[in-house]
Amino acid sequence: MTLQKTAVLGAGSWGTVLASVLAENGHDVMLWARREDAAVEINLHRTNSKYLPGAKLPSALCATHSLVEAVTGREFILMVVPSQSVREVAREVAPHLSSEALVTHAAKGFELSSLKRITEVLQEELPSGVANRVAVLSGPSHAEEVICHSPTTVVVASENSEAAERTQALLNNSTLRVYTHPDVIGVEIGGSLKNIIALGAGLSDGLGFGDNAKAALITRGLAEMARLGMAMDAKPITFAGLSGVGDLVATCTSKHSRNWRAGNLLSQGYSLDEMLQQMGMVVEGVKTTQAAYRLAQKHGVEMPITEELSKVLFEGKDPRRAVEDLMARDMTDEMEEMIKLSY
Numbered sequence: 001m002t003l004q005k006t007a008v009l010g011a012g013s014w015g016t017v018l019a020s021v022l023a024e025n026g027h028d029v030m031l032w033a034r035r036e037d038a039a040v041e042i043n044l045h046r047t048n049s050k051y052l053p054g055a056k057l058p059s060a061l062c063a064t065h066s067l068v069e070a071v072t073g074r075e076f077i078l079m080v081v082p083s084q085s086v087r088e089v090a091r092e093v094a095p096h097l098s099s100e101a102l103v104t105h106a107a108k109g110f111e112l113s114s115l116k117r118i119t120e121v122l123q124e125e126l127p128s129g130v131a132n133r134v135a136v137l138s139g140p141s142h143a144e145e146v147i148c149h150s151p152t153t154v155v156v157a158s159e160n161s162e163a164a165e166r167t168q169a170l171l172n173n174s175t176l177r178v179y180t181h182p183d184v185i186g187v188e189i190g191g192s193l194k195n196i197i198a199l200g201a202g203l204s205d206g207l208g209f210g211d212n213a214k215a216a217l218i219t220r221g222l223a224e225m226a227r228l229g230m231a232m233d234a235k236p237i238t239f240a241g242l243s244g245v246g247d248l249v250a251t252c253t254s255k256h257s258r259n260w261r262a263g264n265l266l267s268q269g270y271s272l273d274e275m276l277q278q279m280g281m282v283v284e285g286v287k288t289t290q291a292a293y294r295l296a297q298k299h300g301v302e303m304p305i306t307e308e309l310s311k312v313l314f315e316g317k318d319p320r321r322a323v324e325d326l327m328a329r330d331m332t333d334e335m336e337e338m339i340k341l342s343y
């Protein structure tokens, strides 16, 4: 494909790795770092020691502290900031975008204040021509593995199939295989909700529960993810794909997952604030638990794991008591539900 002028907004672990992928694929990349010292470190030493300790970044990668400089004249913008910051960053860059620009985001969460998905937030903030073709990148992709070229598969969804195909062509390479997908709602919801279950998996492992408990969390977690997804107009089959079960398995079983580690710290008796302080990186599952619990109530959907986790995180409920309450729920038939979800 033709080489393009691209920008990546957000120099945390995932943004830095995606910028490295674009640079390795031969594209001209400008990486925006919120902290000036991070941009200087990337330009001088080709490292990002806070977010990717030990990794050597491609020499062609350039970083800037100026959002305007990052996006001006760029054909492809990849937004990789935490979910709660997307609106603010989109609003700031909107006047500087070329009318031809393609904007794809890779955040996994909802905007808590509005309960909107991230493409909805972008559609509200970006100029209409650009907003019509926004895309989302999701799937099982720990930054720490992608930077080492460990084989990884991801998915890019857009209502505009050309936008999804352009993003696919820009990022795809011999170790990062990119699929397209038409179901934006399902891909965004799957990628967001799996972080709740990963927090639960970290707690479960930390409490000393075994593989049976984790398999139960993954399977029953997937069921409640798909239930909320369907109520929000996602296609249930999407939850059987990379952005659903794929990312759920990767995040619930990986030592790299911040959400898993966050749950694990909670099991050791850290408070929510202490845990977030200790993590020092975005733990999207915390705000996503709040958002999903509110969405479940709004749509009248049962999400027992999310509800119990919300009580543990925000009401100080003892996690062992939360597990007892999950196990004591009314007895039910699994097949009946599978047929309804049909994934």
Ligand SMILES: NC(=O)C1=CN([C@@H]2O[C@H](COP(=O)(O)OP(=O)(O)OC[C@H]3O[C@@H](n4cnc5c(N)ncnc54)[C@H](O)[C@@H]3O)[C@@H](O)[C@H]2O)C=CC1
Pocket (backbone or CB within 6 Å): 010, 011, 012, 013, 014, 015, 033, 034, 035, 051, 080, 081, 082, 083, 085, 088, 089, 106, 107, 108, 109, 141, 142, 143, 144, 280, 281, 282, 284
């Ligand atoms: N790390 C990973 O392996 C993956 C992360 N993601 C998603 O990518 C998004 C970003 O995550 P990471 O890069 O991992 O986070 P991170 O914790 O490694 O870095 C966060 C970045 O966001 C910046 N930031 C924080 N507050 C900001 C604000 N108010 N405005 C602008 N920038 C701000 C920080 O300076 C930092 O550069 C999240 O939604 C995450 O779920 C998705 C797939 C993989």
Ligand SMILES: O=C(CO)COP(=O)(O)O
Pocket (backbone or CB within 6 Å): 108, 139, 140, 141, 142, 143, 195, 198, 247, 250, 251, 256, 257, 258, 259, 260, 282, 283, 284
């Ligand atoms: O989304 C991710 C991998 O696909 C990263 O998960 P964590 O935010 O839990 O590290």
